[in-house]
Amino acid sequence: MLLLNLMTLLVGAVIFCAVFFLCQALFSRGSVPAARLTEAANGNGNGTTRPLFSPELAESLAAQIPQLRVEAEQLEQELRRAGNYRPTARRDFLAFRAFLMILVVLVTAAAVVIVGPQNVELVYVILAAGVVVLALAYSLPRLFLVWQGNRRxxxxxxxxxxxxxxxxxxxxxxxxxxxxxxxxxxxxxxxxxxxxxxxxxxxxxxxxxxxxxxxxxxxxxxxxxxxxxxxxxxxxxxxxxxxxxxxxxxxxxxxxxxxxxxxxxxxxxxxxxxx
The missing domain is CATH 1.20.81 (Receptor-associated Protein)
Known part of the structure; x- marks a missing residue:
């Protein structure tokens, strides 16, 4: 049981690090100040960062978790505080978060299938870890965005x-x-x-x-x-x-x-x- 707990903590730490570095890659500042100056002034924000998804895929992913109007306005404010002035910044953020959550669900389901019904206790541990990591995948990108905005x-x-x-x-x-x-x-x-x-x-x-x-x-x-x-x-x-x-x-x-x-x-x- 101790080994299972250690494995769960290790998987959670790996997921946390992966989410952090992915957020850093998606919402980091541009590398060239002059280019950032021109792009942000023209409404492109951190335009030196390439989008991770095509526009069609990003729209589809962003629509998976609907937002209230108040929540959408608050998210746009946080994106602006972090320096993301692209017209598609909110869509890209929601798509990235939805992608992480879908990835966690798929990995958890694959792990359950591999373990099989012969080890019910381990299946429960995997499901519990999957729920925790799913909550992290939902909350960590937003927390990272707020942290980046405060630093900026x-x-x-x-x-x-x-x-x-x-x-x-x-x-x-x-x-x-x-x-x-x-x-x-x-x-x-x-x-x-x-x-x-x-x-x-x-x-x-x-x-x-x-x-x-x-x-x-x-x-x-x-x-x-x-x-x-x-x-x-x-x-x-x-x-x-x-x-x-x-x-x-x-x-x-x-x-x-x-x-x-x-x-x-x-x-x-x-x-x-x-x-």
């Missing part, structure tokens, strides 16, 4: 104050805010590729629509209180025609202060745990 948001948050300082210098130097966004996005594409993509999206949305709407949608994608306050300050300043450079400088200082405050709080909590 933290990277954007770290680079945003410096980017605002650069935008401020460009505006003070005589560039318009749209031109400053373009210049800064190209300059930070290597150091802060995620933020560069977001700034380029803001610039293109501002050209198509309005600057106010572009910053509002940027705040919704990043979904941080400080970024929402920054977007509100910049749009209000731009609408009233006051000094945009001052607003950008104040927003950068506010972001640095909020980040420093969170770091101090984390340090205080750590010291209390040590004591």
């Amino acid at each position: 948001i933290r990277r954007i948050e770290r680079g945003l104050p410096d980017a605002l300082d650069m935008i401020t210098m460009c505006v003070v130097g005589g560039l318009s805010l749209r031109d400053a966004l373009l210049r800064v996005a190209s300059e930070i594409a290597t150091a802060h590729p995620d933020l560069a993509v977001e700034l380029e999206i803001v610039r293109q949305q501002a050209e198509i629509g309005t600057l106010d709407l572009a910053f509002k949608q940027f705040a919704q994608r990043v979904d941080l209180p400080e970024v929402r306050a920054m977007a509100s300050l910049i749009t209000q300043t731009h609408r009233l025609g006051t000094n945009v450079a001052t607003a950008l400088r104040d927003a950068a200082d506010s972001l640095r202060g909020a980040r420093r405050q969170r770091a101090d709080e984390a340090a205080n909590r750590t010291s209390v745990k040590i004591d």
Whole structure:
């Protein structure tokens, strides 16, 4: 019985690692910052990653597990937080998850057939392990997506104050805010590729629509209180025609202060745990 339990744990660990690396391959960032910048700005998101399935197969797999409208909207928000702006990102995610679940069911069924009815106890163990792994195949891709989105948001948050300082210098130097966004996005594409993509999206949305709407949608994608306050300050300043450079400088200082405050709080909590 101990051997069976060890085998079950080993199979679960192998499945977990396989799901993790498959998720990493499907939703990882592109390798070339400039290419990602252009593709994401054009709505292709991580376009450097090739799809695992054909469009027809992906549609069929994605339809196997229906979603409510609220769940679909939440999934799309999480995909955007993780930097997946492809029009087919939600379909590809659902297809990938359905493929994993179907694979687990097929492997479990094959294992039961191979063991046969002569070993009923082992069949029950395989079925129980199959149910656990099936639940993992359903939940792990979503958990990985949320984890990746949180990491990406933290990277954007770290680079945003410096980017605002650069935008401020460009505006003070005589560039318009749209031109400053373009210049800064190209300059930070290597150091802060995620933020560069977001700034380029803001610039293109501002050209198509309005600057106010572009910053509002940027705040919704990043979904941080400080970024929402920054977007509100910049749009209000731009609408009233006051000094945009001052607003950008104040927003950068506010972001640095909020980040420093969170770091101090984390340090205080750590010291209390040590004591």
